[in-house]
Amino acid sequence: MNTFLILVLVGLMVMVVVSLVRGIIAFMQSTRDDLNRPDSTGPSEMQLKQNKYMFARIMYQGLAVLLVALVLFASK
Template identity: 50%
Template sequence: MNTFLVILLIAAMIATVVALVRGVIAFLQNESSQVHGDGPSPSALKSNKMMQARIFFQAIAVLIVVLILFAAGRT
């Protein structure tokens, strides 16, 4: 059970880093393009979506850490 949680934690950490990198890249593309007054650009929307995904994966990683610590305390 503990090994399974560690594997899930590593997967959540990798997903967090991937979402972070994709969000930063989309943000940099947004900064390099010209800003128009027509609302958010597609790259700004993608950056926002990736940062929301990062927060989601980060929360999952924290919950898995809590589960691992809880399981370790019970043994």
């Protein structure tokens, strides 16, 4: 059981890194687009995408923390 939980934890950690990198890429693109964009109201498409990736990162991190707690509880 612990082996399965560890594998799931590694998968969650990979997803954290992937969503972090994709969020940073979206941030860099939104910054470049915002410099060339005329003044307008509301967030741009890239800013919304950046927000989505960063929220996913937080969700994966929370799941990873809960899984670590579960592994620690199961190992006692």
